[in-house]
Amino acid sequence: MNAGIRSRAMALFFVGAASGAVLLASPASAQKQGGSITVGLELDIPGFDPLKVGVFDTAAETAAAAIFDTLTYLDDKGEPQPKLALSWTHSDDFKTWTFKLRPGVKFQDGTPFNAEAVKENFDRQKDPANKCRCAFYISFIHDVQAPDELTLVYNLNDPQVNLPALSSIQSSNNVVQSPTAWKTKGDDYNRNPVGTGPYILKSWTAGDRMVLEKNPDYWNKGHPYLDRIVLKPLPDAQSRFASLQSGEADIIWDDEADADNIQKAQKDPRLTVHSYAGSGAAVAAINTKSAPLDDVRVRQALVMSIDRKKMSQALTNGLARPATNPYGDGSWVKCKDDGALPYDLEKAKALIKDYGKPVDFKMIVVASPRGRTVGQILQQFWKQAGADMEIEQIDQASFVPRAFMRQFQVIGWRIIDLADPDPQMYANFHTGSPVALANYSNPELDRLLEHARITADVAKRTDDYCAISRLINKEAIWFWTFQNTYYAISTAKLKGLPKIYGGVIDVSETWLE
């Protein structure tokens, strides 16, 4: 599952097409200046130096969204808009992207922001000597050049049509950090980050709180609105919600596993539930090289015996939205026919009977209450169809290696919310990719994936991706359980929270009413 978080970053760097729209419109009268908020996050933030932490988790991204800037941001429609970049153009083959950068921007330590600074960020992560885990996600970028102060050129190994949208997420690859700061601070830089963003890190007590104060010299005049943001890790879901109710926190991270509290908050006029139905889904991969799952009838039977509505009810009081393809409601890919296999227990039984041999196999799940429950529910569904599944619980740290070494028969995974399906679809399904977990190779599937990544026309790409979905659903090499929905709950007074793209709660442009 946490591979999803990682796969995200893969996408992040592609920066793309045109536009000179006016960035971050000037504050309307309704937006109040001043005040302070406390944000309750689910995780302790380990730090911000990509060489140390590799990849940011969503908690670190919430902080990164305030301390740093990215080249672009996504507007409410999911379109990339200029931030540190003002405009961009691409070559015909989508393998070269040129960005014009915003002039006059300075890092919080006074270092000028320019193309060379972005290039240094990239080179540091790419350098094999630095062994950064983050390098994996920029492997599609060959190099970055800074021909002049405000021009930035990306030369890609693989084409990417949506680079600007993908570079909007506040990941360790995308945020621009001050080269002077990491050079002078060394080991201490990790916990003393410096960016160009609207907030400056004032103090940080490990495990307790991070205090961010308004950057008085922020390039976007009149922004941000709040004077201070306090980020606190509140790891327990119940006490996190209690902190919001008692007013110690103004906004908290939440997820569907905490459905009771989300539904309670929806009825509370003092609270606002922010939810974003993103793209991607909670999924599972089936190892097609391992009997009895090497037989398509067995795989189809497994998929057809899953009653997602009942499962959603059991897991999340019905909050989770069933998924029939890997794209989800938040994606621009909309399929008339995604080829989803219907829930049909009788058909599933017939398929297993037709297979003729006993069907027993193992599924690995993360050793957590949630992972266990999901495993048990699937186990019951499959038992009804005549298949015996044994649950193997694996701790989080061993989970990803098991996936990479293909030591599983069925494994739970996640496709996370990204502005473009290509990075994850290509990685998950193209022959030879390290995360093509199903061990499945199909020339037609490869062709469609390759075509989709070099096609700019949205209608044609949609056709490709829908054909891909039909093929995967028919072969039942992966299946999708629920779409990604991201949650935050805040006091009703907090306004201006953008969509929770990629699960990142970006409070940097909020204000208190």
Next chain:
Amino acid sequence: MLGFVARKLLYLVPVLLAVSLLTFLIASLLPGDLAYVILGDQATPEKVAALRHDMGLDQPVWWRYIGWLGQVLQGDFGRSFRTGQTVLQAVGERLPVSIELMLFAEIIGLAIGVPLAIACAVRSGSAFDRLMTGSAFGMLSVPTFLSAILLIYLFAVQLRWLPATGYVPFEEDPVANLRFFVLPAMTLALAEWPGIMRVLRSDMIATLQEDYIALAKAKGLKASRILFVHALKPSSLTLVTITGINIGRLIGGALIVETIFALPGIGRLLIGAIYTRDLVILQGVVLLVASGFVLMNFVVDMLYAVLDPRIRHGHA
């Protein structure tokens, strides 16, 4: 007395060595290869092999243990691969929080347990005694995570008297600091006082039947003086033992309580290290905590000697 202390100290050496060995073995035997954790998605077999070599993970366990122990003895507990913090820095930042929590919990536990124990001992067998020993048994069976949530619901959400989560350093704002500690310490103390109360009560009942108590009564001493001066001290030997052992339980409880109340203590550090396979932090913290526990029990041993001269003279 000095010889007694020195002898006891000598016993500590093999105990601490065993602690360090166990700590190291547990961390080494945890599933999930560190090299895979660090490399994540780019864990190709070659890269894993190279990293394992760089980190010395391809050496035999005993060799790595000796190397680690050597560094620890020089005061170098290592540095987290995730945060870049040294173990001593990380522990130094968080230890005061955990110590304050445990101290606070122990004080509340004693404040509830000791008076109740005396009251019950005096009237042993009465309705009050039966009620209290019964409810002590009940409290002992309530898990910490449940009482924590109940306390938060009552005092933070409904009554709004106390904060649900959070922390302020004592030197920044002493009053706020104490307010943040009330609920977590209460939570731990709720599991603490029943043990204290039951142990002290039974010892006290035994003491109250001693001849010298009867003598004191016959001399016409005030009941309160008999109880607090003559009976409490000799009855508190087992209590002292329990208090020492309780520190171990409190450390365990702190893992849960610090997570629920979002206190930045050792427990949270440890849980974070376990989840992220930050073995350097994990080994270092467990070793330091275990050594602290061993030393505390050494202090408790010394306290016996103070409480009961027979022990320090070797007659007991």
